[in-house]
Structures are given as C-alpha cells and as structure tokens.
Amino acid sequence: MANDGKIYITISDTRGGKGAGVSNDSDKKSDTKENTALKFARHKFFNFVENEARTIANYSISNIGNFTGDYMAQYEIQASIEMISFAVDLGMAAATGAKIGGGIGAAVAVGVELTAKGISKALSINSEIFEYKKINRNIDIMRERLGLEGLTNGGRTGGY
Secondary structure, three states, X not given: OOOOOOOOOOOOOOOOXXXXXXXXOOOOOOOXXXXXXXXXXXXXXXXXXXXXXXXXXXXXXXXXHHHHOOHHHHHHHHHHHHHHHHHHHHHHXXXXXXXXXXXXXXXXXXXXXXXXXXXXXXXXXXXXXXXXXXXXXXXXHHHHHHOHHHHOOOOOOOOO
16 A cells, blocks of 8 residues: 555544544543533623623713713713723724734724724714704794794894
C-alpha cells in the first residue's frame, strides 16, 4: 500500500493518530440537555430582572418633573444616562470588534456603532421636527378659527 504510487490522507481527531477516529471523551466537557436548559433558564431569568429594573428606573427618571416639579433636573439626568449608555455601547462594540479582528476590528465596530447611532439620532430629530410642525400647524388653525389671527394679520394693533 505504501509503494503503490498513491498518496493517502488520514483524518483523525487525535494528534498523531492512526486514523482510528476515536474521540477522547475525557478531554471534553459533557453538556447535557438539562445543563443547556438550565443555562437558558438562568439567562432568561437574569434578562427578565434586568429589563424590569430598567423599566422601573426609566419610569422613575421620566417622572422626576411630575413628582418634584424640577423638569430641568429630569432633563439633565436623562441626558447623563443617555451619554453613559452611548459610551458603554461604544466600549462594548470596541471590545467585541477587538475579539474578532484585533485593533482593526475594534475600529470597524466603533465606526459601525457610531454610524448606527448617528442614523438613529437623525431619524429621531427628523421625527421631532415633523411633530413640532404639526403642533404649530394645529395652533395656527385654532387661532384662525377663534379669530385670534388679528394679532398678526391686520388687526387693530397690527401695522401701527
């Protein structure tokens, strides 16, 4: 067999193996279905707790102005939390990118994250501008219906 002019390739899961193909179970960690289900349940539980904590925190922060009357403090806290969240997201993206592709992967991941955040913020600002235009249009219609347009459209005080 060795001198017949052919090349034989043997694939084995053991180093220097003779093609036996026998796996070494003592080196592998056994992962049973119960263990997988337990990991999944633990993950779901912690995810549930985290989401509930975030919901409670967001509700509390968004009602600071209603409870205390200090809407400026509410705005500042919300802006601070948004900036912290932004920094954490960038850090997580950089860490993930570094694991996959080193420094270049980290730079690409941060770039993608910044692009996604920029697009999201631009869409949010666009929605706010549209909402403000709609509110102002409704105010103009109400003024016209109530006859309050005289203040700016040829009323007694207008033009003098």
